[in-house]
Amino acid sequence: MLKIGILGLGTVGSGVVKIMQQNSVNIHNKVGTDLKIEKILVNNINKERIVDIEPGVLTENESDILDNPAIDIVVELIGGEEPAYKYIMRAIENGKHIVTANKLVIAKHGKEIFKKAEEKNVQVSYEASVAGGLPIIRPLQNSLAANRIEKIYGILNGTTNYILTKMSEDNQSFEEALLKAQEMGYAESDPTSDVDGYDAAYKITILSSLAYQRFVDVENVYVEGIRNIAIDDIKFAKEMGYVIKLLAIAKNSDEGLDIRVHPAFVPENHTLAMINNTYNCVYLHGDAVGEVMSSAEGAGQMPTGSAVVADIIYISKNINYNKQEYPKIDSCQKNNIIDTKEIESSFYIRLSVFDKPGVMAKIAKIFGDNNVSLASVLQKERLNPVVPLVLITHSVKEKYLYKSISEIKELEDVNDINSVIRVEKHI
Amino acid sequence: MLKIGILGLGTVGSGVVKIMQQNSVNIHNKVGTDLKIEKILVNNINKERIVDIEPGVLTENESDILDNPAIDIVVELIGGEEPAYKYIMRAIENGKHIVTANKLVIAKHGKEIFKKAEEKNVQVSYEASVAGGLPIIRPLQNSLAANRIEKIYGILNGTTNYILTKMSEDNQSFEEALLKAQEMGYAESDPTSDVDGYDAAYKITILSSLAYQRFVDVENVYVEGIRNIAIDDIKFAKEMGYVIKLLAIAKNSDEGLDIRVHPAFVPENHTLAMINNTYNCVYLHGDAVGEVMSSAEGAGQMPTGSAVVADIIYISKNINYNKQEYPKIDSCQKNNIIDTKEIESSFYIRLSVFDKPGVMAKIAKIFGDNNVSLASVLQKERLNPVVPLVLITHSVKEKYLYKSISEIKELEDVNDINSVIRVEKHI
Structure with missing residues (x-):
């Protein structure tokens, strides 16, 4: 039996618990042993929860997970930079494997985290950090590993894609569509990270590091959000055969890395133009495979939970069958990012x-x-x-x-x- | 250094050699050691080749690969049932890891192959057997592992999709479009396996075995090809808002497995309707992830080569870092396939x-x-x-x-x- 400690029981955390409960037989068969959720860190153990949790599992003390010798895998679902980053490093220091959905921490501190993980001989998985349930991190590591990836175009933020879809379909202004997104639970009360493009920037940074085998400093990524898109722009775009999408772009060439996030006109008959609402999409071109396009719901309890649990299964299989896997990223290459x-x-x-x-x-x-x-x-x-x-x-x-x-x-x-x-x- | 033996130097084999040559540095970095193509089995070592091969690498004797103690990984790219199956079993018997693009052999004999591989402690990878370069085998094994997959709809045969696209776009008859496909090199001179749906049947059988963790006897899959689709059907479909596609379908429920290959009307605004020419597409639904759609070129030298080389890299990493991976498929479950x-x-x-x-x-x-x-x-x-x-x-x-x-x-x-x-x- 392997024991899991989860940091955070919000939307995604509850999804992870639900999936592990409803697919436990299936998961046992894949891993070859039982997985037990030993402890879950929450702010208030007395708060009502939407999932059934056994007594004694909830704790308000992070040490019950981070310093608990019984726990094999720590699943970080707090989000944000701190204390998430600090907790991850402490768990690694204590020899625990890590699963995280935290794009900010991986984009900003991936280098330090992977280094520490290799030192301590533990694994770090983060499939859920980009595009929710859409398989993209591990395909870049494995199924597409033979390719020199030439370009990646992503619709990586569900909130802004929902807002742009509403603006386009229902003629709503940015403000109206944002309000609607907040009502639907697709946007936070402070929507900055989504609408100003930072969330997409963290994600394209993570994809670039895998596709191009180089760490990119997210501070160097050009970022422009969708606040200034007017309904008139959407109309004119339509008239001229385009759709406006918030694109995250990373292209690699001998000149360097062209990496940026900004709204863009996309030809209306291109696949990317057809990705609507909260769906995400990754469209890439590799020298051998040619075009590959994948699309799925980019966020939400169950899709993101799907990716987190997949990572838990993956690491558990490796532990059970005695394997290790490290991201092999050469960070010595110069981050030669092209000025926009x-x-x-x-x-x-x-x-x-x-x-x-x-x-x-x-x-x-x-x-x-x-x-x-x-x-x-x-x-x-x-x-x-x-x-x-x-x-x-x-x-x-x-x-x-x-x-x-x-x-x-x-x-x-x-x-x-x-x-x-x-x-x-x-x- | 790890040594590779390749069986067959046709279209895909040449693609594999080309990719390994042009991305050798990249591949070295990922694997952590050099990969050397030690031997390639061909029918005629004097035939002109489209790729540069070092002297002494080509051989007409399969024993130089299958029984060669220097070779770590055997890459089977002969296709067809025999001698491919026999060679794979002999290579496994001799302790070699296997990479294959052979959907027929995996669909028909996967069970025996995986059993023997586990006995001999070697790995078998077959990402290229379904949908060319599109990552689907390993995502089903890993990134989507947390899901109970509910349904898979695939456009899994590029030849028939090309023919149906030509019929629809250029008003060609089946016979005309088939001829065009043959001219373009998309269809074999004997097109039976493609146009009668068998190729797609092998592929959906492989996907089902992974998604539903049960071996399916391909003989039990209902198969109907596209020979009888008339241009009138395509026109009427259009008039009623549909597109005709050769679908491979596998749905799992408590009643059993609904698995079949046949032409079908697909609503024109559905993603599957927009997959044209030789592109393949896998559209699936999992209980956690929801809808996932992926599309890429489904065949051809470089896309299929991309998947084969990815498998070579994957196995090589595992050898180099001392891991093993076996398909964990419970074959004891009853193959309760629903009668169409x-x-x-x-x-x-x-x-x-x-x-x-x-x-x-x-x-x-x-x-x-x-x-x-x-x-x-x-x-x-x-x-x-x-x-x-x-x-x-x-x-x-x-x-x-x-x-x-x-x-x-x-x-x-x-x-x-x-x-x-x-x-x-x-x-």
């Missing part, structure tokens, strides 16, 4: 201009002088002195685009530059 | 009837008497005494449907029953 200013992309630009003769000519001249060429222009008649002007550029380095934008801003005939969003034509 | 006659489904039926008053009433009466209710009826005016009549039924057990069909066949006003195809409304 140097990255070529098409851009969608929405401006408000005064409806006067010659304004388009002035704007076009600035673009031309900066070697930015236009792919399409959309100008709608309005009964207003200020009219929207929508442009899509051909592929251009970001620095030239922004140089043009800053010059266009100075034009007297330009009232405002409302939106600048990247167009990912060639995914 | 007892399975409920909607059906699409295309008949040619003589354009006389009362014919629809007679047909409807027969259906009614057999408790088959109709969901929709499509009758087109033609300048012909014989007109097509297209029906879609509500969900009904197959045995009642076929009882009705046999009675309808006897009606004087019915010229022919052209097609009967299942409609999978609720995937």
